[in-house]
Amino acid sequence: MFNSVDLTQLARYPFTTEAKEWVKNEKVNTADIxxxxxxxxARMRGIARVHQALKRGIVDEVPLLxxxxxxxELFSYPIARxxxxxxxxxxxxRRYALAxxxxxxxxxxxxxxxxxxxxxxxxxxxxxxxGIHFTDYLKYAPTWDTKWKLVNRNLQHGYVVLQHHExxxxxxxxxxxxxxRELANLFAPPEVKRIFRDDIVAMRxxxxxxxxxxxxxxxxxxxxxxxxxxxxxxxxxxxxIPHVGRFTLVTFLHAIGMETDDILxxxxxxxxxxxxxxRYQIEHIxxxxxxxxxxxxxxxxxxxxxxxxxxxxxxxxxxxxxxxRRRSRx
Ligand code: SF4
Numbered sequence: 001m002f003n004s005v006d007l008t009q010l011a012r013y014p015f016t017t018e019a020k021e022w023v024k025n026e027k028v029n030t031a032d033i034x035x036x037x038x039x040x041x042a043r044m045r046g047i048a049r050v051h052q053a054l055k056r057g058i059v060d061e062v063p064l065l066x067x068x069x070x071x072x073e074l075f076s077y078p079i080a081r082x083x084x085x086x087x088x089x090x091x092x093x094r095r096y097a098l099a100x101x102x103x104x105x106x107x108x109x110x111x112x113x114x115x116x117x118x119x120x121x122x123x124x125x126x127x128x129x130x131g132i133h134f135t136d137y138l139k140y141a142p143t144w145d146t147k148w149k150l151v152n153r154n155l156q157h158g159y160v161v162l163q164h165h166e167x168x169x170x171x172x173x174x175x176x177x178x179x180x181r182e183l184a185n186l187f188a189p190p191e192v193k194r195i196f197r198d199d200i201v202a203m204r205x206x207x208x209x210x211x212x213x214x215x216x217x218x219x220x221x222x223x224x225x226x227x228x229x230x231x232x233x234x235x236x237x238x239x240x241i242p243h244v245g246r247f248t249l250v251t252f253l254h255a256i257g258m259e260t261d262d263i264l265x266x267x268x269x270x271x272x273x274x275x276x277x278x279r280y281q282i283e284h285i286x287x288x289x290x291x292x293x294x295x296x297x298x299x300x301x302x303x304x305x306x307x308x309x310x311x312x313x314x315x316x317x318x319x320x321x322x323x324x325r326r327r328s329r330x
Contacts, residue, residue, distance in 0.1 A: 007070035009115075012061075012107050014077035015100065015179055016122055023074055033075060034195050041072045046079030047199050053099030054092065054206055061103060086188035086200050089207040093183045098289055101176035108168035116167055123174035131162035132170060140173040142284055176289075177276075219258055223327035225320045226309040227302050228252050238269035244297075244305045247285060251296040252320055254286040296321055 010019040033039050049059045064070050084096045108116060117127045125140070126133040134150065137160040141148040154161040162170075193200060221232065231249040234241050241249070246267075253263050260282050267278050280289060287293030299318050302308045317323045 007067060007074075008064050011064050011070040011073035013104060013119065014074055015104070015175060015182075016119070019074060019077075023078060028075075030189055031191070033079060034189075034191055039072075039075055039079075042075035043079055043195075045072060045076035046083060047196065049076060049080035049100075050083050050087075050092075050096060050203065051199070053096040054203060057095065057099055057102070058106075059099045059103040061106065081183060081186060082188045082192045083196050083200065083203075084183055085186040086192045086196065087203045087207065089204065090184075092203065092207050093180060094283070094288065097176050097180035097183060100179050101172045104175050105168055105172035108171060109165050111168075113164065116164070116171065120167070120171055120174075123171065123178065125171065125174060127167060128159055130156050130159040132160055132167060134158055134160050137162075137170065140170040140177075142173075142281070145284070173280075219253075219256060219262075220328070223324050224252075225314065225317075225323035226311050227307050228320055228324075230309055231307065232266060235266045236269055238273075240270070240272075242305070245307055246281070247294070248297055248302060248305075248307065248320075250282050250285045251294050252324075254282075254293075255296050255321055256324060260286065260288065 007022075010016070010022050013019060014023075028039075033042065045062065052059050062069070062073060064073060080096070084092055108119070111119075113129075120127045120132070120136075125136040131137075134155060137153075138150065141150075141160075143149050146152060150160070221229065224232065228249065231241060231245050234245070235249060249266070250263055253266070260279060263282050264275070264279055267273060268275075270278075283289035285294050296319070297305075299308060299314070299320065302320070308314075313323060313326065317326065
């Protein structure tokens with residue numbers, strides 16, 4: 001895929017088949033990578049990758065000034081993956097996959113179109129000079145966002161016309177999915193837990209604090225305002241909810257502390273329920289996958305969407321969260 005083994009590019013995109021092949025062909029065994037002094041730099045960088053993902057949500061780029069830098073960078077990726085697997089947290093898997101994908105996006109924006117096309121091919125994405133084929137577009141675009149909806153896009157002979165950075169953004173999503181899928185099936189060798197014990201303990205404690213959210217059983221729906229009650233009931237019944245309704249429901253449930261998996265359960269009755277797609281939409285709205293946490297819409301906005309069914313208490317509030325808090329306090 002890359003120009004006659006361009007180590008810099010392999011190091012920049014270590015999740016590609018070609019980069020993994022390169023590491024495999026080096027025939028270094030796992031025990032050496034984990035303990036030999038030669039790979040100390042790679043181990044440090046591997047730990048840093050995971051810490052950066054946890055703390056900042058993106059893996060930093062490092063200067064790749066020569067062959068040694070590239071080799072260490074290449075080996076640091078499988079080390080980071082083993083550490084993530086050893087922490088045994090779905091939250092970390094998702095966060096790390098996104099952080100690596102964001103790092104790749106930063107680099108991809110500066111790559112020539114030919115390279116972008118080749119990399120897109122790795123994920124089965126068909127591109128041409130206009131953009132991306134609409135079937136691939138629908139697979140990876142966050143179409144719940146008005147800006148990405150297909151109806152708001154210019155379609156030419158089956159291709160969605162996109163700018164360079166937009167194609168890179170969709171590839172970012174394909175990368176995130178691939179890394180996340182692979183990590184979900186990865187088991188770390190026992191020695192990883194021993195060698196990186198302190199870091200793994202610190203990561204587990206950091207992840208635990210992020211996961212401390214009430215379960216759906218702990219949320220009292222009695223206190224929901226009528227608009228949210230109605231949306232939650234529609235979601236449970238599998239009724240089709242308009243985009244703005246789903247958005248309102250997700251922002252509200254997240255704001256009162258519900259975790260993604262529990263929000264997912266609500267939508268699972270929907271006739272067109274797609275676990276991965278719905279999770280992606282929820283994580284975008286709640287900021288896990290986008291870095292932007294969307295606020296719960298105010299009552300006047302919900303009213304214009306035709307989703308407001310006010311009761312007596314509604315006369316004294318201007319925001320669904322105020323309603324919930326007031327009822328909870330009583
Ligand atoms: S007034 Fe506000 S809280 Fe009450 S139903 Fe309407 S949007 Fe919901």
